[in-house]
Amino acid sequence: IARPPMSPRLSLILGGARSGKSSRAELLATSSGRPVAYVATCATDLADSEMHARLDLHRARRPAHWRTIENRFDLPAVFAENAGSAVLLDCLTLWLSYQCESMPEVELLALLDKSLAEARVHDITLFVVSNELGMGLVPSSPLGRTFRDLCGRANQRVAAQADYVEFQIAGLPLVLKGSPQS
Secondary structure, three states: OOOOOOOOOOEEEEEEEOHHHHHHHHHHHHHOOOOEEEEEEOOHHHOOOHHHHHHHHHHHHHHOOOOEEOOOHHHHHHHHHOOOOOEEEOOHHHHHHHHHOOOHHHHHHHHHHHHHHHHHHHHOOEEEEEEEEOOOOOOOHHHHHHHHHHHHHHHHHHHOOOOEEEEOOOEEEEEEEEEOOO
């Protein structure tokens, strides 16, 4: 009996705003053959009306049978609760934004590493969506530059551990590492 191809254990989907990265990650998660848990990392209580409209579009696009996890930022615990599943984390950038006010960068990157390790321990097929912030204008404020740099370092950490990395441009995937099925 032929077995279906297995998805990579860790996939990173990078791109700019409206590049199609979330839709692409959703397609990859669906093709994993595992039950999907969608971790939405936007703090909904902090969102304005325009952001709520974006959240509604994401919610409407997700299949009803997916488990949606909102307003949870403790990734190691979320991964433990969803052992054996495909987990789509959308997005790393918002998770970093939420966490960066409460801990220094060194601790935050260590928490990211711990989270990725927990995903492996709990047999998670993990799809991480993240924004590529380093291709635009240099932010005018020190806080903006610090956050852009944090995101770049976090993306590098995830990419180094990932089996599959792609960059979305205008809805088209550019494969940087691995293949979507291995």
